[in-house]
Amino acid sequence: MKRLLYLLMLVPILTSAHHQVISPNVKSLEVVLNDDFTSLPVLQLGSNDYLQIGFDELSHNYHRYVCHLEPCNPDWTPAEGIFESDWLVGFNDTPIEDYENSINTRTLYTHYNYRFPNSQCNIKQSGNYRLYINDEDQDGETVAIVEFRVSESLMNIGLGITTNTDIDLNKSHQQVNMTINFNTINVTRPDEQLQTFVLQNGREDNLKENIAPNYITPKSLRWEHNRHLIFEAGNEYHKFEVLDPSHITMGLASITWDEEDEAYHAVPFPCSMQSSYLYDEDANGAFLLRNSDNYEASRTSEYVFVHYILRAERPYDNAHIIVDGRWTTEDKDYYIMNYDEQQKAYHATIMQKLGYYNYHFLMKDMDGTTHLVPEEGSFFQTENTYQAFVYYRGTGERVWRLVGYQQKTFRL
Structure with missing residues (x-):
């Protein structure tokens, strides 16, 4: 019942795929x-592909978690x-039987x-699916949601990316x-x-949905210099990356132990306005949980408090600045930054497990829409990966059915 009530509350805003952590004790x-x-x-569909889904519950108390699958529309x-x-294929509501307590960590999980x-559960039809992780010890309360897609290659998709756009030429x-060939369908x-649907770096807050093609033939569709695909x-x-709380690693200005709150604190280098483009290899928002030994990292890695800093001369009115990446799965309000007038900077402190993280900053308007923050800059040379889905x-x-999926990375 709790899961159904929660779903009903979320239906108006669940218009894009994203993973969600609902319980404050799940990280x-x-x-x-x-x-x-x-x-x-x-x-x-029909391949040996698999998803490895992992999470931490902040205690050493066992919870009986059950995974419930639900099919979704595009x-x-x-x-x-x-x-x-x-x-x-098989059974729904399958239990999570693989679990282990953390060892030698100050934060118990x-x-x-x-x-x-x-062996108990599989999918035999392509499309979108939502997986609820429910806690049977708490009357089936949903603690997290995972969303994924299953594709079958029945249509061919061609993608091309250009910086000669209908807005500007080699600027921002x-x-x-895009082309879609129907093949035998x-x-x-x-x-x-x-x-x-066309996405940039897997982000669904700015996806392009059901854009009308420029050209239609009996066997194909084509989008060429379509202003709505910019x-x-x-x-x-x-x-x-923070791999060991005892020393500084890549991208960190400092990492310290605070005796008062008995916790580690890591500070990435402050971010400031970018006036020109500088290539730096990234993972387009992805992250990887690991530690310096990379041995049993899932249960031996510590948690630290990460302090994010974005320099800005003045705060933005009627908008929040949030930290964003594929790892920001909790309520977006958890990632809102606060502005410090004296330091002329936005700040956010987030509890995170040891690992490698990509992130950027977004501006969230009062209506919930998001935009790039001007301080981050926008440059035509930026390496981005684009994904296209055809249902x-x-x-x-x-x-x-999801009958076509393709992705392409833009590199100069």
Whole structure:
């Protein structure tokens, strides 16, 4: 019942894929495809692809967590009018049986790990899926949500990225050109039978949804210099790694132990306004939990408080500045930065597990929409990875299948 009530409260705002941590005692939700932490959670139907889902519960008390799967439409609203037997192989509501207590850490936690698919549960239909992690010891309360896609390669997608856009030439934007070939699928009404989504670095807060193509043929669609497929180029993500609380590692200005609150505090180098582009290899917002030994990191890694600093001459009115990355899975308010008039900078302190992190800063308006922060800069040279998804629902069919997925990285 608690899970259903929570879902009903979230339905108006769940319009894009993202993982969510709901319980304040759950930290470090990680969803990794095929041991590649940079990949988006997109499984190929009928393949050996798998997701490794891990998280920490901040105690040494065992919780019986159960994973409940739910199919969704392309816009992440729940799919209706279908039976579990249509899309599920095996059983729903499977327990998480892989768990271990932390050892030699000041912050006590239990690490839980769940691999999907598994011998008890699999998917036999492409599309979008939401996985609820429910605590049976708390009346089935949902503590976290994972969203992923399952694709089948039935249509071919071609992607091209150019800095010669319909807004500017080699300045601050990148434009996506795209083609879709239907192959053997009979598409007679593409505006009704197809849905398309284009993303930049897996971000769904600025995705381009169902943009009308420039050209339509009986076997294909083409978007060429379409003004609605222009993205701000942005800048490279900031990065740091904190692998051992006893010494400074990449991207850190300092790391110290505070006797008063008995905790480690790490400070990445402050970020300031970028007037020109400087290439710095990043992972486009991804993160990897690890430590210096990289041995049993899931249960031997410490938690530290990370202090983020963004220099800005004045605060922004009617908007919040937030820290953002694929690891920011808690409520967005948790990542809001506060402005310090004396230091002329925004600050945020976030509890994080040892690891490698990418992040950038976003401006969140009062209506919930997000934008790049001007201090970050936007440069056409920025290396970005673009993803395209194509969904198809045939005449008389009840579900949207994900029939095409492609990604391409822009590099000069």
